[in-house]
Each structure stands twice: as structure tokens, then as C-alpha cells.
Amino acid sequence: MASDPGAATSILQLxxxxxxxxxPVWRRVLVPEHLTLGQLHNVIQVVMGWADEHLHTFSIRGRRYGEAHEGVLQFSTAANELPLTAFRLREHEGFVYVYDFNAWWRHEIRVERRRLRQHPGRLPRCVAGCGPCPPEDMGGIESYMEARDERSEYEFLDWLESLREEPIVLEDLRAEVDGWLTWLDRRFDRQIVNDRLREIEG
Structure with missing residues (x-):
């Protein structure tokens, strides 16, 4: 998927x-415009932090695009066959990506800029972002927000304080500590994201 660093490339900033x-949870990425929707799906999975365990669909100008699966919703066109160039997306134009039809994680995607650059470096590339992605299988926004509040830093401090009330057996706390770390150590790290993007095979 990575573009040739030496080739002139039409780049979209999304x-x-x-x-x-x-x-808010958001990412800013640079992608070559010849990327297909299937490849863009892979990029979104990496930069947002999803694990690609569920179905997805794109909605662009009133039509849905995604991979067809036996026995489930059928889409208008196979995503893997459509490059972004087919849509001739304009600057500031938006479209939607939905991941996990049960949780309905809706991603608003906007074309911020289009540019032609002779030496763009390795693409795709994440250039900015903010906020951790919800874990898989959270059941949607409301369930995630409730779980996040229950595992806030303040609740963690209360939990630590409660440990002073009785003798501690560290081995018995291992699972609970792991649970807290899952929620507390979830910062967005652009370097890690770009390292994972480089692993995507084109």
C-alpha cells in the first residue's frame, strides 16, 4: 500500500x-489518492486503533460501499475495487465510515486538503491525532462512556486507597490491575500508529 517516495503522487489529507x-477522538492522515476503499478501511483500522473484528461500510454521496458477506447486508459495490480517485473528492467534502454494525461506531471523514507533491515520503502517514479509541466489543458509545467513567483516574485512586484497608496478596490483584491498566494507559501515540502503518502490505 505504501506509495513510491520518488513518484509524483496526488495526496489527500483526511x-x-x-x-x-x-x-473528541480524531486522526489526521495523509493518503495517496489512488488508495482503494478497502485499503482505506485498513488505514482507518490502524490509525483509530480497531482490530478489524467486525463488518464495516462507507457512505459516500448517498451510496454505501463495502465488502459483501454471505447472509448479511449486501453493498452496492465491492470496496476493494474502488479507488478514491473514482469519486473525485473535493476539498472539504465529507463521507462516513461505520464500523461494527451492533455498536455503530460512526466516523466522519473530511477531505481537508488535496495536493500534488513530488517527494511525499512514505504514505499512508498519520500526522496528528487525539484521544484513545474505545476497546472492541464495548457495545457502543453509551456503554463505553459508562465504562470509562467507572475506570477514571479518580476511581483508580479510590481503589488504591481501598487497598490500605486490608492485607494485600499481589497475585490476587493481578487481573484487576491489568483491567485498570487497559483503561489508564491508552494514550494516542502517533509513532506507534505510523510503525503499524508501515507494516500494512500494499
Missing amino acids: RIALSGLSP
């Missing part, structure tokens, strides 16, 4: 924002 969350 802002991908996960709808309905506060504080």
Missing part, C-alpha cells in the same frame, strides 16, 4: 473523527 465522544 481528518477522521469518531462521532459522539467527548473528549
Whole structure:
């Protein structure tokens, strides 16, 4: 998927924002315009932090695009066959990506800029972002927000304080500590994201 660093490439700067969350969760990525929707799906999975365990669909100008699966919703066109160039997306134009039809994680994608650059470096590339992605199988925004509040830093401090009330057996706390770390150590790290993007095979 990575573009040839020496070739002239039409580049799209996309802002991908996960709808309905506060504080906001978003990423800014540079992608070659010849990327297919199937490849863009892979990029979104990496930059947002999903694990590609569920179905997805794109909605562009009133039509849905995604991979067809036996026995489930059928889409208008196979995503893997459509490059972004087919849509001739304009600057500031937006479209939607939905991941996990049960949780309905809706991503608003906007074309911030289009540019032609002789030496763009390795693409795709994440250039900015904010906020951790919800874990898989959270059941949607409301369930995630409730779980996040229950595992806030303040609740963690209360939990630590409660440990002073009785003798501690560290081995018995291992699972609970792992659970806290899952929620507390979830910062967005652009370097890690770009390292994972380099692993995507084109």
C-alpha cells in the first residue's frame, strides 16, 4: 500500500473523527489518492486503533460501499475495487465510515486538503491525532462512556486507597490491575500508529 517516495503522487489529507465522544477522538492522515476503499478501511483500522473484528461500510454521496458477506447486508459495490480517485473528492467534502454494525461506531471523514507533491515520503502517514479509541466489543458509545467513567483516574485512586484497608496478596490483584491498566494507559501515540502503518502490505 505504501506509495513510491520518488513518484509524483496526488495526496489527500483526511481528518477522521469518531462521532459522539467527548473528549473528541480524531486522526489526521495523509493518503495517496489512488488508495482503494478497502485499503482505506485498513488505514482507518490502524490509525483509530480497531482490530478489524467486525463488518464495516462507507457512505459516500448517498451510496454505501463495502465488502459483501454471505447472509448479511449486501453493498452496492465491492470496496476493494474502488479507488478514491473514482469519486473525485473535493476539498472539504465529507463521507462516513461505520464500523461494527451492533455498536455503530460512526466516523466522519473530511477531505481537508488535496495536493500534488513530488517527494511525499512514505504514505499512508498519520500526522496528528487525539484521544484513545474505545476497546472492541464495548457495545457502543453509551456503554463505553459508562465504562470509562467507572475506570477514571479518580476511581483508580479510590481503589488504591481501598487497598490500605486490608492485607494485600499481589497475585490476587493481578487481573484487576491489568483491567485498570487497559483503561489508564491508552494514550494516542502517533509513532506507534505510523510503525503499524508501515507494516500494512500494499
